[in-house]
Amino acid sequence: MTMTATVIRVNRQSLLVRDEETGEEVLVNVRNTSDFSVGDRVRITYNGQMTFSIPPQITAISIQRIPAPQPSQREMRAVVLQAGRNFLIVQNIRDRQQVRVEYPFARHFCVGQRIDIRYDTLVLSNPPRVTATDIIPVC
Numbered sequence: 001m002t003m004t005a006t007v008i009r010v011n012r013q014s015l016l017v018r019d020e021e022t023g024e025e026v027l028v029n030v031r032n033t034s035d036f037s038v039g040d041r042v043r044i045t046y047n048g049q050m051t052f053s054i055p056p057q058i059t060a061i062s063i064q065r066i067p068a069p070q071p072s073q074r075e076m077r078a079v080v081l082q083a084g085r086n087f088l089i090v091q092n093i094r095d096r097q098q099v100r101v102e103y104p105f106a107r108h109f110c111v112g113q114r115i116d117i118r119y120d121t122l123v124l125s126n127p128p129r130v131t132a133t134d135i136i137p138v139c
Helices: none
Strands: 002-010 014-019 025-029 041-046 057-066 074-083 087-092 098-102 114-123 129-137
Touching: 002 025, 014 041, 074 098, 098 114
Parallel strands: 025 057, 098 129
Antiparallel strands: 002 014, 002 041, 014 025, 041 057, 074 087, 074 114, 087 098, 114 129
């Protein structure tokens, strides 16, 4: 069996993890914990046996660190309508909607400039607002 979990405590010969599927804390007996840190995502292979103790315990056959899921990245092509010190007001080319873009280097862009904006989330305010992770000028 396999379990994907997040390490919440590192002991000398065990890891306390939170199973991503059930949310349950599980003590994983392993030979070497020196490669793991709190917050690591791990994939644990074990024989399917789990104790009834609190927390339940398993013995790992193998355990490997796996990358954390990346947040979804969204993109928007827009024209700059207004440039402030830390924000832009842009018009989304696709739907012509105005959007406020929070970006620490906003002052480097000019009115009328076309840009590609990468962002994580859109806040539905008036105007809608995003925090840019990157802005690339379109040539």
